[in-house]
Amino acid sequence: xxxxSLPTLGQDQFSTYYGVELNGTNEYNETVVYPGxxxxxxxxxxxxxxxxAPGNVxxxxxxxxxxxxxxxxxxxxxxxxxxxxxxxxxxxxxxxxIHLGSIPPNxxxxxxxxxxxxxxxxxxxxxxxxxxxQKATRVSKPMTRRGKRQRVVQQAEITDDxxxxxxxxxxxxTEPESIPKDxxxxxxxxxxxxxxxxxxxxxxxxxxxxxxxxxxxNKQTLITIIQFVYHYARDELRMQQTDDxxxxxxxxxxxxxxxx
Numbered sequence: 001x002x003x004x005s006l007p008t009l010g011q012d013q014f015s016t017y018y019g020v021e022l023n024g025t026n027e028y029n030e031t032v033v034y035p036g037x038x039x040x041x042x043x044x045x046x047x048x049x050x051x052x053a054p055g056n057v058x059x060x061x062x063x064x065x066x067x068x069x070x071x072x073x074x075x076x077x078x079x080x081x082x083x084x085x086x087x088x089x090x091x092x093x094x095x096x097x098i099h100l101g102s103i104p105p106n107x108x109x110x111x112x113x114x115x116x117x118x119x120x121x122x123x124x125x126x127x128x129x130x131x132x133x134q135k136a137t138r139v140s141k142p143m144t145r146r147g148k149r150q151r152v153v154q155q156a157e158i159t160d161d162x163x164x165x166x167x168x169x170x171x172x173x174t175e176p177e178s179i180p181k182d183x184x185x186x187x188x189x190x191x192x193x194x195x196x197x198x199x200x201x202x203x204x205x206x207x208x209x210x211x212x213x214x215x216x217x218n219k220q221t222l223i224t225i226i227q228f229v230y231h232y233a234r235d236e237l238r239m240q241q242t243d244d245x246x247x248x249x250x251x252x253x254x255x256x257x258x259x260x
Contacts (some may be wrong), residue, residue, distance in 0.1 A: 004111055005095050005123050007055045010033060014113065017058065022075075022083055027065060033119055034059035036077070043078035047197070048087075050190070052076070054094045055085060059121055072122045091128040092182070098124055100132045181232055212251060223258050 017035035024030050036058040041051045062071040074086040074094075087093065107129040110120045122129070195202060205221045206212065212222050 004109065004121075005054075006034065006036070006057055007237075009113065017077075017115070022060060026111060028062050029065070030060050030062045030073070032058055033061045033072075034113075034121055035157060036075075037077045039076060039077065042080045043076045043082055043084035045078075047193070049090055049093060050193075052090060052093065054096075057094050058083075072126070074122075074125045086125065088127060091125060091131075093186075095124045095128060098132075100136050103129060103132070106114075184232060206211060219258075223255055226255070 017032050018037075020032045022030040028199040037055050039045075039048075039051060039056055041048065045051065056076060058075045058077060060073045060075050062073060064070070075083050076086055076197070078082055103123050107122050107124060107126060108120055109123050110118060112118050194200075205225075206218060212218055
């Protein structure tokens with residue numbers, strides 16, 4: 001049980017939900033084969049991701065009456081006693097830190113629920129497994145001459161770089177306490193959601209300043225933002241090298257020595 005991707009079952013969960021039949025159709029029957037815990041909110045809640053955890057995930061087995069191959073589904077059970085399919089956008093939250101190499105062949109694992117009950121289950125949702133396979137086999141874009149020049153310039157600039165401030169998700173951090181990208185972005189999204197829900201007016205870090213380096217505080221704020229974007233959000237913001245608007249000489253000279 002400890003090797004499975006979802007938390008170990010409690011006796012109450014097993015007794016209450018195992019074998020429960022969901023509303024089937026003329027085509028199939030659907031039964032709970034790995035119980036989760038009922039949500040404290042409706043499955044249609046706007047803030048569902050704030051109330052969901054891996055332990056809330058149910059696995060059901062769909063058996064078709066026309067002898068088609070059985071399928072599995074990952075479900076949620078709300079406080080309103082309604083079932084819904086686990087949204088794809090919540091896969092990473094309910095199955096965190098799952099790497100392709102840790103998933104069993106064909107995404108199937110046999111586990112023991114009781115002394116007499118053994119079941120074969122998907123390790124993660126099949127769609128999530130396919131996403132990870134596609135990401136692992138995705139072909140990189142061809143390197144252009146401009147891209148090669150950019151890489152050479154970047155390598156020359158960071159040869160003596162010993163900056164350890166920001167961690168990058170998917171790469172080995174130089175310090176054990178470095179913050180992974182996925183964790184940081186998740187926390188930021190949660191804070192932004194809370195800001196929107198509470199209607200909070202967020203302070204502009206530069207206020208009404210016209211010059212980014214008019215004060216030491218402004219300069220340090222700018223440097224922190226640049227470090228964050230470079231290590232965490234450069235790809236998402238599509239910030240690649242361009243020659244359209246080169247940085248001002250005064251601004252560059254003011255901050256370049258403090259970026260590393």
